[in-house]
Amino acid sequence: MKRLVLAEGKSADTHYGKTMRGILRYAPETVVAILDSERAGETHEGFPVVGSVDDALSFDPDTATVGVATQGGRFPPAWIDILRSCIAKGLHVENGLHVFLSDDPELAELARRHGVELRDLRKPPPDLSTATGANLEVPAQIVLTVGSDCAIGKMTVSCELDAEARRRGLKSLLVPTGQTGMAIAGWGIAVDAVVSDFLAGAAEQLVIEGHERGGELLWVEGQGAILHPLYSGVTVGLLHGSVPHLYVLCHEAGRINMEVDEAKPYPIPPLRELIDLYEAIALPQRPAKVGAVALNTRELSEEDARAAIAATEAETGLPTDDPVRFGAAKLVDAVLARL
Amino acid sequence: MKRLVLAEGKSADTHYGKTMRGILRYAPETVVAILDSERAGETHEGFPVVGSVDDALSFDPDTATVGVATQGGRFPPAWIDILRSCIAKGLHVENGLHVFLSDDPELAELARRHGVELRDLRKPPPDLSTATGANLEVPAQIVLTVGSDCAIGKMTVSCELDAEARRRGLKSLLVPTGQTGMAIAGWGIAVDAVVSDFLAGAAEQLVIEGHERGGELLWVEGQGAILHPLYSGVTVGLLHGSVPHLYVLCHEAGRINMEVDEAKPYPIPPLRELIDLYEAIALPQRPAKVGAVALNTRELSEEDARAAIAATEAETGLPTDDPVRFGAAKLVDAVLARL
Numbered sequence: 001m002k003r004l005v006l007a008e009g010k011s012a013d014t015h016y017g018k019t020m021r022g023i024l025r026y027a028p029e030t031v032v033a034i035l036d037s038e039r040a041g042e043t044h045e046g047f048p049v050v051g052s053v054d055d056a057l058s059f060d061p062d063t064a065t066v067g068v069a070t071q072g073g074r075f076p077p078a079w080i081d082i083l084r085s086c087i088a089k090g091l092h093v094e095n096g097l098h099v100f101l102s103d104d105p106e107l108a109e110l111a112r113r114h115g116v117e118l119r120d121l122r123k124p125p126p127d128l129s130t131a132t133g134a135n136l137e138v139p140a141q142i143v144l145t146v147g148s149d150c151a152i153g154k155m156t157v158s159c160e161l162d163a164e165a166r167r168r169g170l171k172s173l174l175v176p177t178g179q180t181g182m183a184i185a186g187w188g189i190a191v192d193a194v195v196s197d198f199l200a201g202a203a204e205q206l207v208i209e210g211h212e213r214g215g216e217l218l219w220v221e222g223q224g225a226i227l228h229p230l231y232s233g234v235t236v237g238l239l240h241g242s243v244p245h246l247y248v249l250c251h252e253a254g255r256i257n258m259e260v261d262e263a264k265p266y267p268i269p270p271l272r273e274l275i276d277l278y279e280a281i282a283l284p285q286r287p288a289k290v291g292a293v294a295l296n297t298r299e300l301s302e303e304d305a306r307a308a309i310a311a312t313e314a315e316t317g318l319p320t321d322d323p324v325r326f327g328a329a330k331l332v333d334a335v336l337a338r339l
Numbered sequence: 340m341k342r343l344v345l346a347e348g349k350s351a352d353t354h355y356g357k358t359m360r361g362i363l364r365y366a367p368e369t370v371v372a373i374l375d376s377e378r379a380g381e382t383h384e385g386f387p388v389v390g391s392v393d394d395a396l397s398f399d400p401d402t403a404t405v406g407v408a409t410q411g412g413r414f415p416p417a418w419i420d421i422l423r424s425c426i427a428k429g430l431h432v433e434n435g436l437h438v439f440l441s442d443d444p445e446l447a448e449l450a451r452r453h454g455v456e457l458r459d460l461r462k463p464p465p466d467l468s469t470a471t472g473a474n475l476e477v478p479a480q481i482v483l484t485v486g487s488d489c490a491i492g493k494m495t496v497s498c499e500l501d502a503e504a505r506r507r508g509l510k511s512l513l514v515p516t517g518q519t520g521m522a523i524a525g526w527g528i529a530v531d532a533v534v535s536d537f538l539a540g541a542a543e544q545l546v547i548e549g550h551e552r553g554g555e556l557l558w559v560e561g562q563g564a565i566l567h568p569l570y571s572g573v574t575v576g577l578l579h580g581s582v583p584h585l586y587v588l589c590h591e592a593g594r595i596n597m598e599v600d601e602a603k604p605y606p607i608p609p610l611r612e613l614i615d616l617y618e619a620i621a622l623p624q625r626p627a628k629v630g631a632v633a634l635n636t637r638e639l640s641e642e643d644a645r646a647a648i649a650a651t652e653a654e655t656g657l658p659t660d661d662p663v664r665f666g667a668a669k670l671v672d673a674v675l676a677r678l
Contacts, residue, residue: 098536130569133603192536197437199535199572229622230469232579233538236565237572264472267623280616283568284606 001030004053004061004091008082010068011036011044014298015151015259019096020067022180026159032059034067035082053085065094065183075099080107087111087118096121096179098193121179122193128202135204135243136285138218140211141339144244145222145294146278148251148268149258150231154222155181157250157294157323161335162219164328173215175206177238181221187213192223192234199234203241217339220244226277228258229266236281243286246338247278248331249318252296253308271316291338292331293320340369343392343400343430347421349407350375350383353637354490354598358435359406361519365498371398373406374421392424404433404522414438419446426450426457435460435518437532460518461532467541474543474582475624477557479550480678483583484561484633485617487590487607488597489570493561494520496589496633496662500674501558503667512554514545516577520560526552531562531573538573542580556678559583565616567597568605575620582625585677586617587670588657591635592647610655631673632659 007020011034014021024031024045033048033056040051050056053064064086066079075083075097083101086093087110095101100120102108111118143161145154158174158181165172174181176188187209194202203220210218220242224231251271258266268274275290282288295312297305305322312320319334321327346359350373353360363370363384372387372395379390389395392403403425405418414422414436422440425432426449434440439459441447450457482500484493497513497520504511513520515527526548533541542559549557559581563570590610597605607613614629621627634651636644644661651659658673660666 098534133568133600136603192534194535195437195531196533196535196538196573196576197531197570200569226575226620227579227622229472229579229624230539231536232620233572233574233576234535235572236575237535240566240568240571261472264475264624269623273619277619280612280619281565281571283566284608285568285603 002032002060002062003030004056004059004064004086005031005034005067006064006082006086007034007036007067008079009036009038011039011049013068016068018151019069019180019183022155022159023065023067023183025156026184032061053082053089057089061091063094064091066096069096069179083107084110087114087116090114090116092117092119094119094121094183096183096190098122121182122190124189124194124202128194128198128205130198131200131204131241135207135241138207138211140207140216140218142207142218142220142242142244143246143248143335143339144220144239144242144288145250146235146239146247146290147222147225147249148271148274149225149255150228151259152250152252152255153294153296154250157248158219158221159184160323160328161248161332164323164332165217168332171214171216173210173213173218175210175215175218175220175242177203177206177221177223191238192231196233196237199237200241203238207242222250225258226274226281227269229260239281240283243283244288245286246291246335247288248292248294248335249275249278249290250294250296251312253300253305253312271312275316289338290318292334293318294331295320295322297322297325341399341401342370343395343398343403343425344370344373344406345403345421345425346373346375346406347418348375348377350378350388355407357490358408358519358522361494361498362404362406362522364495365523371400392421392428396428400430402433403430405435408435408518422446423449426453426455429453429455431456431458433458433460433522435522435529437461460521461529463528463533463541467533467537467544469537470539470543470580474546474580477546477550479546479555479557481546481557481559481581481583482585482587482674482678483559483578483581483627484589485574485578485586485629486561486564486588487610487613488564488594489567490598491589491591491594492633492635493589496587497558497560498523499662499667500587500671503662503671504556507671510553510555512549512552512557514549514554514557514559514581516542516545516560516562530577531570535572535576538576539580542577546581561589564597565613565620566608568599578620579622582622583627584625585630585674586627587631587633587674588614588617588629589633589635590651592639592644592651610651614655628677629657630677631670632657633670634659634661636661636664
């Protein structure tokens with residue numbers, strides 16, 4: 001795959017650009033250019049930024065991937081023109097937003113005419129149902145990332161810990177539950193797009209498939225946060241359907257409020273309270289503890305980052321590290337010791 | 340409305356017949372007959388049971404309501420013949436299952452030919468989005484029923500407490516979140532059929548609409564249970580989107596395991612643990628306590644029921660009663676004292 005990552009107006013955005021960042025970091029071999037007219041001519045992490053689809057053609061992309069997640073997952077109207085251009089230039093379009101391109105009659109007809117596919121990553125598979133309990137029979141160790149907020153690094157941490165475990169020769173596998181993880185790993189279900197009643201059933205199906213794909217150590221990408229006012233239902237349904245043996249709690253150093261609405265602060269509770277709540281809500285059939293804390297320190301100097309990690313270890317009593325910045329060895333050690 | 344309630348093979352079932360039971364109890368004026376060929380010729384709670392749609396016609400129904408909830412919400416194949424008959428005889432069909440009749444080309448064409456409507460109660464409204472925080476601004480008192488299990492009486496308790504509050508002259512309103520409540524009240528959203536990401540948004544929309552409909556005391560019908568392995572995501576999304584000021588915990592005396600799968604027991608934890616968990620997971624912006632316990636005692640003698648209520652009061656330290664059996668006054672008193 002040779003991807004043009006669509007990130008119009010948001011390629012530098014640390015919140016809404018998380019799909020793009022995940023692809024650049026964990027599947028960079030698939031990317032040829034980034035589209036963002038506000039930064040045309042620049043480079044971003046070594047990739048050329050172009051201002052239009054026409055300008056991207058010299059990099060010979062075959063697929064345009066929507067790299068930006070908007071709140072609620074709908075398409076801003078301005079994007080439709082960009083998508084039309086991509087299709088008209090013969091690019092497949094890969095889309096992780098809630099609105100399905102394949103449901104748009106005009107885009108679908110345009111795609112048909114130009115012989116390209118509209119791949120809606122969030123379109124749930126048609127055979128979903130409620131959970132059956134087969135999740136508890138999966139002969140694998142299951143580790144779920146949980147968070148103090150959305151967009152705090154749960155997918156990143158799952159990818160980093162999986163990569164480290166694979167480097168150690170373990171039969172380790174990422175279980176993708178969102179559009180970015182799916183774009184990286186090439187399979188998965190976007191659980192937040194599933195009908196609520198089938199949420200745990202979808203999560204169950206994912207851990208079963210993860211084991212069928214050869215995983216004996218499954219890193220399930222968490223979603224949302226248990227006290228997030230918008231997405232907690234997804235968090236808990238995924239938690240109960242994926243039946244983890246252990247959690248890794250993801251937090252960002254210094255983040256005080258959840259990123260919901262600047263006008264209405266939703267404070268993040270103390271980490272110990274969060275840990276207690278995640279542990280209390282584990283199914284009695286599959287008790288799970290938090291085994292380690294992954295601390296996102298991207299906003300801090302290295303010295304401050306090390307101090308923040310030490311402070312979080314003292315606060316939680318749990319091994320803590322920033323696996324992106326300092327490597328995933330310490331957290332993988334902690335997880336393996338507790339499984 | 341003159342309803343034929345479709346309950347083929349399950350009119351006497353206490354679990355899967357909960358939609359039928361809710362309609363018979365809280366909207367009996369809408370029912371003319373019940374269809375169940377296994378009990379043709381009998382009466383059920385005063386309503387005639389018929390063996391076929393033809394036999395029902397003498398009662399002059401105008402609408403056939405699917406009265407049975409199947410696990411996962413799909414239609415058993417045998418039902419399709421009954422539905423065809425209803426449509427062919429000119430009845431509108433009201434359906435609360437996950438599978439939408441209006442999506443079935445054959446049934447839709449048949450309905451068009453016979454000039455009847457296929458009303459899919461679980462079809463989510465098209466304008467859903469994520470929650471906005473407007474739920475916290477609704478100037479009403481919000482009471483959510485929560486449970487130790489599914490199918491334990493949350494909708495019934497909401498209906499009973501709402502009716503008692505209205506008898507006292509309060510501007511009280513039921514906020515329906517499932518198909519039975521919707522059939523009773525004539526509005527609502529089946530939140531378990533909503534895409535997971537929009538779950539809290541749907542719940543928010545419901546409490547806003549409840550207030551717009553004149554409710555100053557809103558009884559939100561709860562869904563699922565916080566430790567239910569299949570439906571906990573719905574429970575928590577509804578909880579965070581409806582932002583209750585108070586909970587009423589619903590439990591059935593003597594129920595030890597959740598009704599999930601007889602081969603795999605999912606024990607109900609001690610009620611104090613459940614209460615702590617429901618209280619811990621309330622949003623910090625809208626702390627909520629359990630104000631009372633509604634105890635379903637239908638399986639017990641009156642003496643045993645009173646003993647079970649006393650035991651639950653002692654165990655939980657909370658006012659407890661069976662509002663169906665002994666009236667809702669005590670629970671409404673308890674709720675009003677704590678709001």
